[in-house]
Amino acid sequence: MSERSMQQALNEALAEALAEDPRVLVFGEDVGRHGGVFRVTDDLQRRFGEQRVFDTPLGEAGIVGLAVGLCMQGWRPVVEIQFDGFVFPAFNQIATQISKLRTRTLGAFGLPLTIRVPSYGGIKGPEHHSESVETFVAHLPGIKVVSPSNPAEAQTLLGEAVRDPDPVVFLEPKSRYWARDDSMPSPVGEYASRVVREGADVTLFAWGATVDRCLQSAEFAAEDGVDVQVVDLRWLKPLDVDGISTAAGKTRRAVVVHEAPVTLGLGAELSAVLMERCFGDLLAPVVRVAAPDTPYPSAGLEDEYLPSVDRILLGIQSALDG
Amino acid sequence: MALTTFNLPDLGEGLAEATVIEWLVAEGDEVARDAPIVEVDTAKAAVEIPSPVSGRVVTLHAADGETVAVGAPLISFEGEDQAGIVGTVPPEEKPRRRVRLQNPKQ
Amino acid sequence: MVIVRALNDAAIAMQRQGTLYGFAPCTGQEAAQVGSAVALDMERDFVFPTYREFGAMITAGIKPGELLAHHAGLYDGGVADAAASRVAPLYSVVGATALHATGWAMGAKLDGIGGVAISYFGDGASTQGEVHEAMNFAGVFELPVVFFCQNNGWAISLPTVRQVAGGSVAARAAGYGLAADRVDGNDVIAVREATAAALERARNGGGATVIEAMTYRAGPHATSDDPSRYRDIEEEESWRERDPIVRARELLRERGEADEEFLAAVEAEAAAACEQARRELAETPRPRLADRLQLAYERPPASHQARLDAWIAQEEGIHV
Numbered sequence: 001m002s003e004r005s006m007q008q009a010l011n012e013a014l015a016e017a018l019a020e021d022p023r024v025l026v027f028g029e030d031v032g033r034h035g036g037v038f039r040v041t042d043d044l045q046r047r048f049g050e051q052r053v054f055d056t057p058l059g060e061a062g063i064v065g066l067a068v069g070l071c072m073q074g075w076r077p078v079v080e081i082q083f084d085g086f087v088f089p090a091f092n093q094i095a096t097q098i099s100k101l102r103t104r105t106l107g108a109f110g111l112p113l114t115i116r117v118p119s120y121g122g123i124k125g126p127e128h129h130s131e132s133v134e135t136f137v138a139h140l141p142g143i144k145v146v147s148p149s150n151p152a153e154a155q156t157l158l159g160e161a162v163r164d165p166d167p168v169v170f171l172e173p174k175s176r177y178w179a180r181d182d183s184m185p186s187p188v189g190e191y192a193s194r195v196v197r198e199g200a201d202v203t204l205f206a207w208g209a210t211v212d213r214c215l216q217s218a219e220f221a222a223e224d225g226v227d228v229q230v231v232d233l234r235w236l237k238p239l240d241v242d243g244i245s246t247a248a249g250k251t252r253r254a255v256v257v258h259e260a261p262v263t264l265g266l267g268a269e270l271s272a273v274l275m276e277r278c279f280g281d282l283l284a285p286v287v288r289v290a291a292p293d294t295p296y297p298s299a300g301l302e303d304e305y306l307p308s309v310d311r312i313l314l315g316i317q318s319a320l321d322g
Numbered sequence: 323m324a325l326t327t328f329n330l331p332d333l334g335e336g337l338a339e340a341t342v343i344e345w346l347v348a349e350g351d352e353v354a355r356d357a358p359i360v361e362v363d364t365a366k367a368a369v370e371i372p373s374p375v376s377g378r379v380v381t382l383h384a385a386d387g388e389t390v391a392v393g394a395p396l397i398s399f400e401g402e403d404q405a406g407i408v409g410t411v412p413p414e415e416k417p418r419r420r421v422r423l424q425n426p427k428q
Numbered sequence: 429m430v431i432v433r434a435l436n437d438a439a440i441a442m443q444r445q446g447t448l449y450g451f452a453p454c455t456g457q458e459a460a461q462v463g464s465a466v467a468l469d470m471e472r473d474f475v476f477p478t479y480r481e482f483g484a485m486i487t488a489g490i491k492p493g494e495l496l497a498h499h500a501g502l503y504d505g506g507v508a509d510a511a512a513s514r515v516a517p518l519y520s521v522v523g524a525t526a527l528h529a530t531g532w533a534m535g536a537k538l539d540g541i542g543g544v545a546i547s548y549f550g551d552g553a554s555t556q557g558e559v560h561e562a563m564n565f566a567g568v569f570e571l572p573v574v575f576f577c578q579n580n581g582w583a584i585s586l587p588t589v590r591q592v593a594g595g596s597v598a599a600r601a602a603g604y605g606l607a608a609d610r611v612d613g614n615d616v617i618a619v620r621e622a623t624a625a626a627l628e629r630a631r632n633g634g635g636a637t638v639i640e641a642m643t644y645r646a647g648p649h650a651t652s653d654d655p656s657r658y659r660d661i662e663e664e665e666s667w668r669e670r671d672p673i674v675r676a677r678e679l680l681r682e683r684g685e686a687d688e689e690f691l692a693a694v695e696a697e698a699a700a701a702c703e704q705a706r707r708e709l710a711e712t713p714r715p716r717l718a719d720r721l722q723l724a725y726e727r728p729p730a731s732h733q734a735r736l737d738a739w740i741a742q743e744e745g746i747h748v
Contacts, residue, residue, distance in 0.1 A: 029586065030586065035657075055586050058555050058586070086521050089557065123409030124501060125409040125449075127520060175412050178411045213417075216417055217419075220419050226423045226425050262735070262739075292736050292739045292740075293724065294720070294724045294736070295724065298498075298715065299501025300501035300714070302501075310419055313423060314746070317424065320423065331440070371445060409449075
């Protein structure tokens with residue numbers, strides 16, 4: 001596999017989806033002619049035509065609601081919400097419609113739609129462009145949530161998301177769009193997590209933008225004689241409960257790292273799951289390294305706010321100390 | 323690959339031109355966005371100009387010591403179009419750390 | 429307007445130099461913004477911008493350095509004290525602020541202060557659902573709001589013809605029982621007169637107006653956008669002929685109200701404003717994260733504060 005960026009990998013995944021399934025539609029703001037503000041949908045309109053790849057007027061509720069209606073007529077929309085902070089106008093459609101429609105219609109209408117959201121921080125963006133929304137959507141029944149951490153994962157997971165018969169929210173770490181690597185697809189099962197670094201002393205659980213930071217922290221930890229295992233959750237809903245428990249059971253100490261504020265973040269769910277499954281095995285409480293319970297700060301303060309290598313190392317220390 | 327030319331930006335203070343003191347990149351170099359590319363002298367101060375894009379430098383439009391008018395071509399790049407509408411591409415650099423772990427097992 | 433244009437250009441230069449992370453210029457829209465804001469009574473009105481209203485906010489009294497501080501990532505919103513300045517922070521998730529304007533107008537009406545809310549948004553934002561709710565609420569409750577839509581032809585890469593069904597934001601006012609005025613947004617006098625009339629109507633209990641100022645986004649959406657990907661140079665050139673500043677200058681010359689001395693003085697004032705803006709930005713204190721984190725609650729619960737203090741203490745431990 002030659003080097004490529006996540007943006008390129010996502011572009012390829014979308015092209016494959018459009019080619020494979022004539023019912024796939026790609027739409028959102030600036031995704032057609034412009035190719036998307038991060039170029040993820042670059043050139044797709046030229047290749048597949050305006051009927052299948054198109055720009056909508058501005059309105060997130062409109063975009064997501066349109067997708068719901070299209071599903072009801074047998075189409076398979078892959079929509080883009082331009083930035084994480086903009087998903088909230090669509091939240092009514094997500095929470096009251098997408099979450100519930102299959103149940104309300106006694107199974108008549110499944111919703112095979114995918115909502116792609118450039119997510120998380122790390123790009124010195126203005127307000128509302130650096131949010132972590134995974135908890136809001138993962139909490140809702142009937143919705144699946146996934147977040148890739150490298151280009152190969154992005155391509156594999158977007159393909160899986162589009163082919164999934166259920167609604168999937170696809171959270172793309174925008175700070176990783178441009179980083180190039182020659183990552184290969186990982187041979188894990190459906191909805192599985194992935195051990196990206198084996199280790200014996202403590203497990204770091206992360207997804208999306210924080211996986212790389214955890215790997216960097218693991219390298220520093222190795223210098224200090226601590227052997228850190230890193231797990232990329234990939235699927236946030238459903239959580240790979242078996243995989244997570246096995247990993248935590250092996251090291252008997254666990255740290256969750258996420259950019260979202262700590263209270264009621266996904267780390268809370270992981271802690272509960274590990275307590276249910278591994279309570280007897282754990283030598284320390286699950287540690288959460290996350291942001292404080294405040295709005296995301298202005299760009300100049302971002303580096304201090306996000307989980308840094310130092311804070312992750314302190315989290316590891318806390319797990320070691322029990 | 324796109325060829326894009328950037329002009330000397332308005333450096334403020336009503337100045338209409340600047341003199342190249344020293345190029346910090348050469349033709350053929352790969353440059354990251356925001357990396358300093360040239361030091362210029364305005365009538366008031368020496369100013370470093372950061373690269374507006376990532377890409378390969380194709381042409382430097384002025385030699386060291388030459389004066390460039392504001393709005394005149396300064397540098398041309400060939401590069402992948404990786405502009406987003408907002409945000410800065412994070413630098414690919416290894417972070418530094420201050421915390422050292424004490425391993426109770428040892 | 430000349431000052432606003434000069435400041436815009438300075439901000440773009442500052443972004444190229446790395447002083448600002450990004451900037452959304454209002455080049456070409458100076459008449460729409462300055463002309464409308466100049467009609468306001470800042471003792472009792474309130475301004476609700478979206479994110480491109482650099483010109484309107486400065487005209488309403490915000491220091492350019494404050495707006496630049498937003499773009500430099502020092503604090504969000506570009507307004508140091510929104511309550512004192514009566515200008516709400518700028519905001520990128522478009523549409524929501526129209527409702528704030530409507531809500532404030534309801535409060536102002538209840539208090540009988542005679543103030544009017546002006547809600548600034550673009551043709552793109554006008555299709556967001558909350559704007560429609562705001563107009564409908566303003567109609568039902570007969571509220572003193574001016575919905576000032578700058579139709580600048582583009583929402584990033586989407587032209588208005590594919591954004592606004594029916595082609596006119598002003599036409600929607602009738603649907604909500606509101607007055608409407610479609611005006612040449614590049615004619616600063618026309619804009620001021622239209623805004624003054626709408627403000628007067630609102631103050632006299634005549635309810636809200638939708639003003640659609642027809643203008644053009646002469647620059648990119650923001651500093652890292654490249655408009656050549658989606659629009660023609662011919663279109664940009666044709667709007668240069670309708671440049672609001674050029675038109676205003678010609679008008680003043682025709683009326684004998686501006687000689688070369690006056691125009692030179694204006695340019696000098698603009699240059700001085702840019703100097704001052706750079707200075708204000710440089711003098712803006714760099715924020716401390718620990719201070720910013722205290723702002724979430726008016727009355728922070730003890731458990732929240734304890735957790736926050738522990739997180740902050742951890743960072744300070746690292747620095748030691």
